[in-house]
Amino acid sequence: MLQRVDYKTNLMVGDQTYPAFELRNILDFIASQLGEKALQQVCGHIGVGRAELNHCTFVFVWQVEYAMEFLRLQCDDPDIGTKLGLSYRVSSLDVLLPHLAPLASLQACLQFVVNHPQLVGSFTDSLVRLEENCICIRWLNTGRIDKAQYGFQFLHSIGSLLGLARELTGATIRLSQVNLAEPARDDRFLTEATGAKVQFNCEYYEWSISLNYLALAINYPFPAYTETTSSVATISFIETVLSVIHEHFPQVLHLDEIATQLHMSDRSLRRKLAQLGSSYQRLVDQVRCQRAVELILASELDISAIAETLGYSDVSHFRQSFKHWIGHPPGYFSRLNGG
Incomplete structure (x- = not known):
């Protein structure tokens, strides 16, 4: 069981390494939403093309951040971060797949996510709390990231985690609560996409999920993997x-x-x-x-x-x-x- 209050210093910045699958997913989404010209513009700035990226296991945090910010600024849609996350598929998680395959439950997957930022990627520090029948993940902006950028990253995170959890279990999973530290807006898409009660003007960005959902078994048909130990070779x-x-x-x-x-x-x-x-x-x-x-x-x-x-x-x-x-x-x- 996750601890009652567990502080995770998972913030990653600059040239620290980030899983390449994240950048590939973002670039695919940019191409689908904004077109090939926008994709080439982003690739030109970050110095890596889509074909080259297929041979990468890790990239740099700043490259992923740039692609995310490009998408946020080009799309006049406050829910674009959630939509980006929901577009992810388990099959795209390359470096994570051998680590997820042996896990039996959604709770084990969540524990892996919060304990392995180098393999999963993280833009934030967080507090993981057990509260009644829920696990709550509260984001702490210790890196003083721009508020709009931070909010986008939070929505992207819950979108990807929720979408992947549904695919891993084959179940209709809903979040209990989504708290946003931003002014109120139309929440119909976010409410429908997450199944959660959405609240604005909160002290922190935070999401929670019932322990009943975390107890669900993983049913995804992983192929057989040999034992692997992923490592990052570059020196940041x-x-x-x-x-x-x-x-x-x-x-x-x-x-x-x-x-x-x-x-x-x-x-x-x-x-x-x-x-x-x-x-x-x-x-x-x-x-x-x-x-x-x-x-x-x-x-x-x-x-x-x-x-x-x-x-x-x-x-x-x-x-x-x-x-x-x-x-x-x-x-x-x-x-x-x-x-």
């Missing part, structure tokens, strides 16, 4: 920078100090991170925010002690920083998310 520059930040944390090195450790100039470091859609300060904030969330959820230290642990000499500065990261002050976050 973002992960290299994050590892140095973690190594010295809670002390935060100046930009020129970390550049020296990486044997490059501070200007080259800034430029490299900017090319990957990030910055040194943003990565530092990500590490601080994730550690702060872990300490708050552990409920072992008060806010002053947490601020000191994170290297803040002024607790008010920590409160302001945390609100900037998450959108809520630490005390409010604790009351809202404590298990």
Whole structure:
């Protein structure tokens, strides 16, 4: 059984690796919705063609993000993210198929999804909670992603997970609740597609599903697979920078100090991170925010002690920083998310 409150730091950014099947599915959807010219425009920007992609197991996060953003901005449809997710088929999941084939239930599949972001892909940190007869997945925007982009990614996620779950079980599965942190709009498509009660203007993006559905057996006719251990061979520059930040944390090195450790100039470091859609300060904030969330959820230290642990000499500065990261002050976050 999933834990009562389980915090997953699954956020992936920049040149961290992402499963290639996701990008292939997005490009197929772009071609079907926007045409071949739009497809070629996206492929030209991300530097990989559809034929080349057929031979890839992993791509970069920024490539997938770009394709998603292109689709969102080109389609005047607030439900396009959900429709994209629902277009996915189990047969397209290549690298995941050998891992899913031995699993007996939908709950086992969900556990695999939340525990293996490198194989599944993830744009967010999340809280997994057991609440009465439901599993709730709450998204935490620790990467401070643009709100409209983040909402699209959330709807894409629930669309793909729900559509694939229906195909895996052969059952009509419905979500219990879909909470959106955005203004109210026409929810008829989302309600019909998910079977859920949809609520707007919520504190967080969150979805939940009944444990009864998670108990369903997997009936998909997987072919026989030999044992496999998928790995990622490329070395991510973002992960290299994050590892140095973690190594010295809670002390935060100046930009020129970390550049020296990486044997490059501070200007080259800034430029490299900017090319990957990030910055040194943003990565530092990500590490601080994730550690702060872990300490708050552990409920072992008060806010002053947490601020000191994170290297803040002024607790008010920590409160302001945390609100900037998450959108809520630490005390409010604790009351809202404590298990």
